[in-house]
Amino acid sequence: MGGDQVEEAVAGCVAVLRQAVDRDWAAVKAAGLEWSCHETAVHVADDLVAYAANLAGRAQNAYVPFELNLDTGTDNAGLLHVVETTGALLAAAVRTAPPGARAFHPYPFRSADRVGFAAMGVAEVLLHTHDMARALDLAYEPPAELAESVLAWLFPHVQPGPAPWPTLLWATGRGELPGRAPVTEWRWRNNPVITAERVTLTGIRPAAADDLRLGGTGGFDWIEGGPYEGTRAACSHMMKAYEAGVHRPEFGVFALVRPEDGRAVGGAGFHGVPDEEGRVEIGYDLVPGARGNGYATEAVRALTGWALAREDVDVVLLAIEHDNAPSQAVATRAGFTRATVEEERTARDDHDMDAGLRLYVHRG
Structure with a gap:
């Protein structure tokens, strides 16, 4: 799990959403969320750059105090460019951080290392691309290796399932898994x-x-x-x-x-x-x-x-x-x-x- 996986996840997200770049994303609510698809895409970009900033700046006790804001009039194509750019920033921060570097993230042990930030970025991209793709009626399934890595790095408390992507969707309350109760509340876990x-x-x-x-x-x-x-x-x-x-x-x-x-x-x-x-x-x-x-x-x-x-x-x-x-x-x-x-x-x-x-x- 590292910069390559962040870039792979972002590339998959952009390729799928580009198929609906002419749609009104602000008018379509992302599946399972209170946000529109536009707001969800902004959220993904905001998380990617926040993770990059926290890791690069070695933030302690709180996030680096800034927020991503798009220029007025930014269209969907521009928004996807922002997602690509913030993904590249996180990938670069992960690649350049020393192995033992840790920075603030609230759950559950108040910090994450470079692998944790990469995994969180990949998780945000995979899961919210799923939410937007469903709402926009687009087919989407990420590489199984990415989903498996997210589970192994961030969901150590979740028993592996027969296939990684359905297991990750179930573990985050987005689907069903035979023989397992529905998930209504969830959190990923960085290492202590x-x-x-x-x-x-x-x-x-x-x-x-x-x-x-x-x-x-x-x-x-x-x-x-x-x-x-x-x-x-x-x-x-x-x-x-x-x-x-x-x-x-x-x-x-x-x-x-x-x-x-x-x-x-x-x-x-x-x-x-x-x-x-x-x-x-x-x-x-x-x-x-x-x-x-x-x-x-x-x-x-x-x-x-x-x-x-x-x-x-x-x-x-x-x-x-x-x-x-x-x-x-x-x-x-x-x-x-x-x-x-x-x-x-x-x-x-x-x-x-x-x-x-x-x-x-x-x-x-």
Whole structure:
């Protein structure tokens, strides 16, 4: 997901709408919206340039304070030129932004990276082109790869369907999907980011997790020897949850990235969502070359604080091998204490914890 995909989406939009350039777009309401087709096209252009501005300007806490206004008398052909131009601006902003750059977007974690802005731009274009095309009685279906990418980058909470475009339409309240209830409210989700002292915990999206489990980099710049096998295994488990429709991105897998050089040194994350008792288990691993620097302690401490700040988490657990003294030291430095004999017995009997593991506990 990047500048090429933004340009591809915009080109498809313009090609379809150009067929109705002689129609009165202001007199036709876009399907499913309160806006006219003219207003919807302006909205698309406004979002594209706003995303470009926020990313290029590294906006924090609010959008860059400006709004797109067309010159009086701009016709439909001129409006499509504006859509093309704002799409080109977003594509350029995405291509030139550093990998770790983030800027303001309100939902749900108050920021997005360059991939997130590209995906949001593509989503706006695909969905609103659909709305306008339906109202203008034009045939429109974007490339399946674009719809699939939008789902994998922005809808990690949505179980993949038999085909990406109908699934994206269903997920945004624009269609039906056999076997699934209608969607009446929806939001896309950018990935969460948790800041520690010397590493940033960057949420791994399903698209990146799929690449990692298959032997790729997930789009991260790893130090030599990375990613380590624990991160790949965690991404494999995460993909199973995504494919089953039970993945929650706030309880997923995170890459540990050093802001100083943008390089990934390890992974950390949750083994699943909190259980009915408010218990959640975390795990981590580091590339061998990054060990012994305190990164693991910082990551575990930050991830634990993130979890315990939530209302649905009361206890954070770490299960560590008996002979893994370095990890036991990490747990202690991060504020965990050894579980009681009874707690360990319960973990083995009721939660299938391996007998060769020791349980460490951190309560809110």
